[in-house]
Amino acid sequence: MGQPSMNTLKVTLPESADSQALPQGNIKMSARDVKVFYGASEALHGINMDIYENEVVAFIGPSGCGKSTFLRCLNRMNDTIDSARVTGKVTLDDQDIYDPSLDVVQLRAQVGMVFQKPNPFPKSIFENIAYGPRLHGLVDNKTDLEEIVESSLRRAGLWNEVKDRLDAPGTGLSGGQQQRLCIARAIAVSPEVILMDEPCSALDPIATTIIEELIDELKGSYTIAIVTHNMQQAARVSDRTAFFHLGNLVELSATREIFTNPQDTRTEDYITGRFG
Amino acid sequence: MSNMLLITLLLGLMAIAYQLGLVRSKGVAATTSGTGVKMHSRPTYHAMLVALWVGVPAALIFAVWSLFQPGIIESMVLAQLPPEMMPATENDVRILLRRIHNLSGGFGLIEEAAAYELNAARYMAELRSISQMLMIALMASVAATALVWTRKRIHPLLRARNQVEQAVRVLLVACSAVAILTTIGIVLSMIGEAMRFFSFVSPMDFFFGTTWNPRFSTVGTDGQTGFGMLPLLWGTMMIALIALAVAVPVGLMAAIFLSEYASDRVRAVAKPIIEVLAGIPTIVYGFFALITVGPFLANFGASLGLEIRATSAITAGLVMGIMIIPFISSLSDDIITQVPKSLRDGSLGLGATKSETIRKVVLPAALPGIVGAILLAASRAIGETMIVVLAAGNSPVLTANPFEAVSTMTVTIVNQLTGDLDFASPQSLVAFALGLTLFVITLLLNVVALVIVRKYREQYE
Numbered sequence: 001m002g003q004p005s006m007n008t009l010k011v012t013l014p015e016s017a018d019s020q021a022l023p024q025g026n027i028k029m030s031a032r033d034v035k036v037f038y039g040a041s042e043a044l045h046g047i048n049m050d051i052y053e054n055e056v057v058a059f060i061g062p063s064g065c066g067k068s069t070f071l072r073c074l075n076r077m078n079d080t081i082d083s084a085r086v087t088g089k090v091t092l093d094d095q096d097i098y099d100p101s102l103d104v105v106q107l108r109a110q111v112g113m114v115f116q117k118p119n120p121f122p123k124s125i126f127e128n129i130a131y132g133p134r135l136h137g138l139v140d141n142k143t144d145l146e147e148i149v150e151s152s153l154r155r156a157g158l159w160n161e162v163k164d165r166l167d168a169p170g171t172g173l174s175g176g177q178q179q180r181l182c183i184a185r186a187i188a189v190s191p192e193v194i195l196m197d198e199p200c201s202a203l204d205p206i207a208t209t210i211i212e213e214l215i216d217e218l219k220g221s222y223t224i225a226i227v228t229h230n231m232q233q234a235a236r237v238s239d240r241t242a243f244f245h246l247g248n249l250v251e252l253s254a255t256r257e258i259f260t261n262p263q264d265t266r267t268e269d270y271i272t273g274r275f276g
Numbered sequence: 277m278s279n280m281l282l283i284t285l286l287l288g289l290m291a292i293a294y295q296l297g298l299v300r301s302k303g304v305a306a307t308t309s310g311t312g313v314k315m316h317s318r319p320t321y322h323a324m325l326v327a328l329w330v331g332v333p334a335a336l337i338f339a340v341w342s343l344f345q346p347g348i349i350e351s352m353v354l355a356q357l358p359p360e361m362m363p364a365t366e367n368d369v370r371i372l373l374r375r376i377h378n379l380s381g382g383f384g385l386i387e388e389a390a391a392y393e394l395n396a397a398r399y400m401a402e403l404r405s406i407s408q409m410l411m412i413a414l415m416a417s418v419a420a421t422a423l424v425w426t427r428k429r430i431h432p433l434l435r436a437r438n439q440v441e442q443a444v445r446v447l448l449v450a451c452s453a454v455a456i457l458t459t460i461g462i463v464l465s466m467i468g469e470a471m472r473f474f475s476f477v478s479p480m481d482f483f484f485g486t487t488w489n490p491r492f493s494t495v496g497t498d499g500q501t502g503f504g505m506l507p508l509l510w511g512t513m514m515i516a517l518i519a520l521a522v523a524v525p526v527g528l529m530a531a532i533f534l535s536e537y538a539s540d541r542v543r544a545v546a547k548p549i550i551e552v553l554a555g556i557p558t559i560v561y562g563f564f565a566l567i568t569v570g571p572f573l574a575n576f577g578a579s580l581g582l583e584i585r586a587t588s589a590i591t592a593g594l595v596m597g598i599m600i601i602p603f604i605s606s607l608s609d610d611i612i613t614q615v616p617k618s619l620r621d622g623s624l625g626l627g628a629t630k631s632e633t634i635r636k637v638v639l640p641a642a643l644p645g646i647v648g649a650i651l652l653a654a655s656r657a658i659g660e661t662m663i664v665v666l667a668a669g670n671s672p673v674l675t676a677n678p679f680e681a682v683s684t685m686t687v688t689i690v691n692q693l694t695g696d697l698d699f700a701s702p703q704s705l706v707a708f709a710l711g712l713t714l715f716v717i718t719l720l721l722n723v724v725a726l727v728i729v730r731k732y733r734e735q736y737e
Contacts, residue, residue, distance in 0.1 A: 112626065115621060115625070119621065119622040121622065122640065131637075135627060189627060
């Protein structure tokens with residue numbers, strides 16, 4: 001999106017009139033007093049946040065501010081780090097996701113994740129997409145599976161590029177294609193929320209543009225939380241932006257608001273420091 | 277003067293040359309100060325270069341001289357022998373030279389020495405001392421010339437540092453050449469001896485014969501039969517397969533536990549302990565198999581109504597399997613740990629459980645490396661000797677029953693090469709043919725394993 005940066009601050013929303021009235025809609029996920037400890041050190045100091053249905057919320061902030069850590073709390077990926085411990089309450093559709101009775105496997109099917117570095121499995125393109133549906137028994141026969149693979153790849157805007165070589169290894173695609181493959185893989189299990197952890201940081205500008213356009217299309221059907229280091233990206237793709245600093249959520253408001261009229265001086269310093 | 281003393285002297289000379297070079301180059305360095313000319317290399321490099329020039333050519337002379345001196349002296353001694361005393365066959369010439377050699381060295385002889393032998397011995401000793409003196413003189417003059425020339429050569433612009441670098445490189449190449457040349461030498465000598473064996477027994481009979489029953493006949497070397505290696509090859513393969521059947525599941529699961537489930541502390545303790553299995557001497561495994569496992573299996577079989585021999589393929593294979601567990605578990609653990617965390621995260625993020633992730637993503641990604649580890653363990657199992665010598669029963673028959681006694685190629689090599697034997701007979705030469713076959717098999721396995729492992733590495737770097 002080769003527009004000058006001031007123009008890109010105008011968030012592209014389907015109904016631009018509603019964009020002034022943010023936040024709107026139902027609460028999809030909410031976090032109350034979420035703290036994360038790595039061993040003895042506290043990395044997040046009590047985060048409170050609501051994420052609304054079908055919105056794109058961007059997490060920005062300097063390195064080590066806790067934005068990725070918070071993102072990983074939302075589908076309990078922090079569980080995979082031995083030393084990490086999470087306290088507080090996170091809900092998905094009013095259901096506490098840290099409730100011991102909740103099945104984390106089910107949760108991760110509902111809250112999908114796209115990672116910083118494209119991580120296709122060393123399998124064929126088809127098998128990469130089919131992996132999730134097969135795990136969760138979403139399909140009964142091969143025709144249904146092929147349908148899911150095709151529709152997921154179409155939604156990720158990759159179908160036309162790979163339809164003739166679904167048997168080729170996923171690792172043989174370019175970086176941008178691999179990342180779209182990973183997005184298609186996440187879509188294939190029909191999640192409700194998609195978490196993206198700096199999905200474009202390993203990609204070139206053209207691939208980044210394609211992914212950003214994709215995010216824009218996807219938010220009609222999914223709730224998306226995206227961590228980014230690129231503030232222009234946050235401005236381009238998100239409805240609301242959260243600024244993290246030293247493990248605290250400093251400010252969360254409509255993207256246009258945060259980039260034009262930040263309430264907190266730390267937010268302003270960060271934004272102007274980058275833009276100035 | 278003994279060679280040891282000579283080498284010590286040479287080293288001492290090099291040390292002196294180093295000091296002389298150091299003093300001289302420091303002097304040169306002092307004269308350049310303030311003139312705007314900068315020394316290209318530091319004084320130590322100049323000194324090292326001087327020492328190298330003094331030591332290396334002299335050492336080369338020593339090496340070449342030592343290599344050719346015996347041959348030249350022997351031919352000179354032979355040339356002055358009275359023609360009527362000259363032995364007819366090559367073998368007798370060798371015996372005569374040995375006698376002369378012993379006489380000149382002051383050793384005793386079996387029979388009384390003839391006059392011409394004494395003369396030749398005296399001549400030989402004389403030649404040897406002359407040659408020794410010539411060599412020392414040559415070495416000394418070369419070293420001295422080198423010392424004077426290189427010391428004089430020290431100049432601010434001399435690139436001593438780069439030249440020392442070259443010398444280091446040559447040294448490193450020479451060291452790797454030793455390993456490679458040794459391998460080539462061993463292979464060539466095995467091929468040579470195996471060829472001698474094949475002059476007695478046709479390769480067809482050897483590679484495809486189904487009977488192993490070489491008689492230690494004294495009736496000559498015609499009509500040799502019973503050299504078919506198939507029973508041995510089959511025994512080797514059967515024991516190796518049993519060993520792999522034990523080691524692959526156990527080793528792989530241990531590796532999965534170590535890399536995926538064990539905490540860092542458990543892993544740090546458990547991995548070295550498992551690796552200890554590989555450090556136990558194989559002879560210990562051997563008598564463990566013979567004394568404990570064999571009788572246990574025999575009793576166990578009896579209670580099931582099976583007839584299991586105490587020394588059998590299953591005994592040897594079982595114990596060998598335990599021995600190679602660490603090869604598989606340790607290598608596989610390293611390989612599984614190398615699978616990027618991002619792949620695991622991707623799978624877990626899609627809602628896969630831990631064991632689903634391991635089965636469907638981690639293991640397939642690590643599979644080439646694991647296959648490599650298994651092949652390396654297999655080549656180890658095929659070449660293993662002590663366990664099978666003690667526990668396989670040493671019965672070279674073609675049988676598909678793992679509860680029977682069998683024999684392997686390694687065991688047969690041991691049998692053919694122990695005891696009182698004639699190294700020119702096919703009965704002992706067959707050991708080289710077997711060894712060569714074994715070498716080719718393990719070499720192929722290793723090459724395949726390395727190719728697979730390398731291919732895997734390219735994928736994740």
